[in-house]
Amino acid sequence: MRWVNRQIGRRQAFGLGAIPIALLAITYLIASAQRHALNPADKILPLPGAMASAIWKMMGTPDALSGNLVFWADTLASLQRLGLGLGIATLMALLVGLVLGALPPVRAMFGPLVTGIAVIPPIALLPILFIALGLGETAKVALIVIGIAPVMVRDVAGHVGALPREQIVKAQTLGAGSWQILLRVALPQALPRLIVALKLALGPAWVFLISAEAIASDVGLGYRIFLVRRYLSMDVIIPYVAWIALLAIVMDIALSKLSTKAFPWAHGAAH
């Protein structure tokens, strides 16, 4: 059978998907074991046991200096910044994207500005943010917002602008004005797209979060990774990276589930 026609079942897909991950893990274990055979104090490729004990200590033993459980304090701080940044950017994308997409005069007035902001590399603005907003939480959240909001705004605006003209005309023949079309025709159809935009923005949002934390912070997942790098603590860095990946995957799955639950019509509601 041709490869383009092969259908993969659920269980088979699970098995196939696990193969490369398992291979990668085995390769790591072999390389790590070899290095430790040569030098039992090797720090570059730590064994799973070393990683587990290092993280276990950070999860359960209060830090001597601050008295915090470092792992959880880092996670909480990072998720707080990320959540705030994502929340503000999503709200902006919805409000600005909606009017930009649905109302031609607004698009003519603010479209070029949004496009202009979107092409600025956000990291280049980081110094300005630090100078203007200080080194506190505001600057880090602002970096995330500035980094992802313009792309999300343009995505939502593009989607709303591409709604079939027939729908907008039909709504008017049913007695709807601009406001009612925004509220009842454009807004509900923008929401599933907003979730897609948010899912795509998760990756960049993490990048901006880690960058901001690496440069100026005293707590956070990114801060910790860059701090322990000085001591070659791969036994902390690798589990932290894995933890970030896990958090990102959970967010992605949660958003997909939310979208299918809340907007069944947008997911080809079963015939």
Place this chain on the structure above:
Amino acid sequence: MSALLSLRDVWVEYGDRIVLEKVDLDVTAGSFVSVVGPSGAGKSTFLRVILGQEQATRGTITLDGAPLPPECGPDRGVVFQKYSVFPHLTVLANVVFGLECTAAPLLAHLFGAKRKAAEAEAAEMLAAVGLADSMHLYPAQMSGGMQQRLAIAQALIKRPRILLLDEPFGALDPGIRADMHALITKLWRQYDLTVIMVTHDIREAFTLGTRVLALDKRRHDPHAPHRFGATAVYDLPLVKPAPAEEPAAEDEA
């Protein structure tokens, strides 16, 4: 009978391209006008101008003696070939939407007793088009024919002065199309509608219409084909037999 809709010397031009030229027309209340013509003869433009989606470059259009406002409004209902229902609303909500827009300008949502009343009215309209059993489906769950039934119900709930159909049955297969012809004829009589239907199916035009309008170019310049627009080259009033009793079995979803 006096004219419900009048077009006087209507021209539509895009830049130097003339699409419609010198269209003069009176449509009396209660008539069913079929508009036919070759592709690119401006059938759809003609419909969009009456709908208010496009403006005539020259000429006047009056509805009930008053000049037509330059925007679409609830006095003119429309059914397009595609995309005329809202995919994010259930069948019932699609029809209730029209009632909500007038009754609730701020929220466009009705609540409580008013909502109950609007839903009852919408359900009655849906029953009339044969969708009584599908009220809680989303449009994507229905066939093309059912979606067009919904689009018709949606338009009729506003009791438009004039109903515009833009190749409404063009994408349907022949069996379904015959059902839809019976439905639209029934509704046209039942609700005293005035209908203008654009179609490329000549048979359909003559079966349904009380008047057939053929749009085409009167003159043709081979060196500048865009400089002459289309107008009504044939305007045939059809004498219809008195409405025969319709077999009851015609209504099937």
